[in-house]
Amino acid sequence: MREIPYGDFSKNDLDDKVAAINRKLFYRIFDPIALYQVSYDEEGNTANVIFMDINPAYERVMGVRRKDIIGKTFAEVWPSAERQWHQLVIDVARSGRSKHYEGESHDTGKYLYALGFSPVKGQVAVIFLDMTEWKRSQEALQKSESQLIRYREKLRDLVAKLSLAEEETRRDIAIKLHDKVGYSLAMIMHRLQHLYSETDKEGSRQKINEIMEMLSDVIQDTRNMTFEISSPLLYEVGLPAALESLAEQILKPHDIAVDFKAIGSPDNKLGRDINVLLYQMTRELLINVVKHAEATRVSIRVHFGKNKVRIVVEDDGRGFDDQKKRDSKCRGFGLFSIKERLYSIGGSIQIISEPGRGTIVSLVAPTGKDNGDAG
Known part of the structure; x- marks a missing residue:
């Protein structure tokens, strides 16, 4: 079969060039990438998920070495990994559609976001984003917000208690003002009235009357003050x-x-x-x-x-x-x-x-x- 020319290259040459470029991108990208081969048994069930390749970022983030895992199955490399990471690869291989998942990876101690896609039938590439710091920041923010809510609730409770304590103090003062001061003023008025009725000197009666008028104003002011401090109507x-x-x-x-x-x-x-x-x-x-x-x-x-x-x-x-x-x-x-x-x-x-x-x-x-x- 004759090769179709592409400029100075044949189609095979061009494919080799593209593959070389893709391989350079694979190794130089900053985020972890893993390439898996998914095999099936005679009944069509998933047999194995095998590591085909990983980039340096995968080694760094996941804490593994490329030479130790290439050709090994997912279960051999990550025997205690959460089920969702393995299932992501299988789901993408079966459907041929991209899929994502994020969660804790206890094996690596990371919080990861994974996006899987199938570049070739039977192969799955998964790009990982290390979101550990973001997750910690989010948890710290949520903790701070929870603390702020608790502090605010305590503040509300404190404000309400202070208001009630203030009213209790006001009521206590109002009761004492009414019972003691008010009673004493009423007794003084009563005695002045008695003294006024007993004296027959016009000058003395006039002075006593002036005192009673002043005292009446004080009694009225005391009553008004009692209501202002704490209204007895509220309780009665x-x-x-x-x-x-x-x-x-x-x-x-x-x-x-x-x-x-x-x-x-x-x-x-x-x-x-x-x-x-x-x-x-x-x-x-x-x-x-x-x-x-x-x-x-x-x-x-x-x-x-x-x-x-x-x-x-x-x-x-x-x-x-x-x-x-x-x-x-x-x-x-x-x-x-x-x-x-x-x-x-x-x-x-x-x-x-x-x-x-x-x-x-x-x-x-x-x-x-x-x-x-x-x-």
Whole structure:
């Protein structure tokens, strides 16, 4: 048969040249490559997977020598290898289609990605990528993320506990202020009134009356302070009444109108901790309105659902625009604290705002979580 000329070379010469080039590429490529011969028995079952060749990168990464494995079967070279590496070669040989697999190789101590293809029927070439460092970095990142999540959960728990501890302290101070200071002031007023009724000197009566007026103001200030420190309504009547009173105390002195409404009622009495946290969060939102919103009207809605309670605080203030400003506001300790405390009890916060159209803040918390007595 006459050879077909290819320039200065015959077809056989050209094939030899191509083979030589491919062989140089095989040995010089940086990633490990192995070439296998797959043989079959008379029934068509896979008999052996034999190493035909490997490149220097395979020797370096896998820790073997070429002269020790050429001509040997896969099982002889890697007797305890994971089944998937051997099966990859067989699957590619049978289908003739490329296939990939990645996983741990305990024999080599590596995490490998393998891509197998069949250059010639009965032969399979597999290119390996050593992804060990990538896998370690990924595992380290996942570990760091897990630690960060745990730290964040601890922070949320700590913030919630601090809030509850603060409220316990506030309540203790309010009770002492009411029981001791308030009682003492009431007794002083009673004695002044008695003294006023017993004296008949006009000058003395006038002085006593002036003192009683001053004392009356002190008594009223003490009562207001007691409510500001810790509202007894929260413990004696419930969350809606306490929030309505709170809104009046915070907003009315700044000429901000209040529209309050409670919708529905909890199937079960709200737990003490839920009551306290929602009361504190709403107080912080109202203080933010006074400080930043430049509002003239605030609407407060308390919605009791089957398993959740939602508090919506809406103002007609200046609002804010882009996400950057919104995120900046959320990073303030007040709203950050609210967010973390809500998450700690399985709740959430949503903020909606537009410039010149006010702000809406929605707080959602479960009604069934009870970490203490409701009273």
